[in-house]
Amino acid sequence: MIKLQDIRNLTHGGSSKRLLTRITSIARHHSATTSGDYFSFWNGRWKSLGWKTGGYHEIILPDGTVQLCYDPNVITNGISGHNTHAYHICLVGNGEFTEEQEKSWKERANLNISRFKLAIKDVKGHKEYSGANTSCPGIDMNKVRQRLNTVCKKINLTKTGDAHVDNSTPTLRRGSKGVAVGQLQNLLIINGYSLPRFGTDNDFGAETLAAVRAFQRDKGLTVDGIVGPKTWAELNKKPSNQPQYNRLLRITSPMMRGDDVKEVQRKLSVIIDGIYGPQTEKAVREYQRKNKIDIDGMVGPVTWSKMFS
Incomplete structure (x- = not known):
């Protein structure tokens, strides 16, 4: 059992929020230092950059202790251009990490894969995000993902779409x-x-x-x-006249297609082509605005439930 240090009531900022359904990846970072924690990172760098909120949701210290820095619905400053959709975990170190850290990383990464209904392919190193020019996380992410895959098999998870349940x-x-x-x-x-x-x-x-x-x-x-x-x-009951939610619908490249997209389009009275494109997203945003749902242009569990309840 890893040691959790909950400092969420002590960290700075956190006013920018998102729906949990917007989280589409878990980002692994390294601190590029041999020591430190949230408070030293804040006072040593983040504050001087003018940030209102820190960089990571979790920080794993050399002894394996996990600092819980922000709630997952908080948008932090881990990767420019990708923070709305990423959950950030940082290991203190500069390319070399302790066995205790790696054990904590595996546990936290797998928990969050399940928590946000992601797949192992959605776990990325900082430098794997578009536009990133960095050596972070200082480790081969293919090997990291392979170790996570082994852990998932051991705990007998089965794959449904892109989610492990x-x-x-x-x-x-x-x-x-x-x-x-x-x-x-x-x-x-x-x-x-x-x-x-x-x-x-x-x-x-x-x-x-x-x-x-x-x-x-x-x-x-x-x-x-x-x-x-x-x-x-x-x-688990599925009403006979109600389509069942099974994935987060959003703008992707290539665009998402399927019968569930058609159901949403039919509900919104837009062109029914089964493609989740800009016009469908615009209609979803308008639906969310009218129904006082967080406006993100994506059809997650809350929006879907409102549409088909």
Whole structure:
């Protein structure tokens, strides 16, 4: 078990926010120093650059301790031009890292792959982002991704589209942690029960408990906050007249295509060609504005649920 040092109430800035569905990659960095932590980086460089918010969501110290610096919905300053969509993790070091750091990195990277419903290919080194001119993260990312792939196989994850999910549906309650909790949280969001602060963080806390109880109450189940077979069954129900959400729809290159795009276009009364292009994105933004949803032009669980509930 790695040691977590939660300093989120002590870090600077953090006012620029995003939906968790906007996170499409995990960025690995190195500090290019042999020591340091959030506070030394802030006072030694970030503050002098005029930044309002620090560079990383997490910092892994040489002894393996993980500093939690910002909530995942905060936009930090890790990579110019890519911060809206990246979750930043930095290892203190200059191309050489301790065994403890690598162990913590594996655990945190795999947790966040599940948390944000990403694939291993979405884990990138700083220098792999377009426009980046740097040696960061100071390590061969192909080897990094290969080690993550090995870990994923060991914990028996199966791949669905671009997301890694756990097929099991164990009984969950407050205090439960892990991939199954993230699966629960995603289903709650899809069913219209928002988790605005923590989202799919794989941790069954007070926010998830409140959402589970509300769901149970609305479905006529025993309101005990415990997710057993009956609650799982209701969460997984697909109404016969309602298309099912299965991926984040957004502008990509090449453009996303499919029947789910057609369903959105049909709902928005735009040309139904099954291609998620600029006109569809514009219509999505207008829909979000009218329905008081965060305007990002992407169809994630919240927007999808609003459209088809």
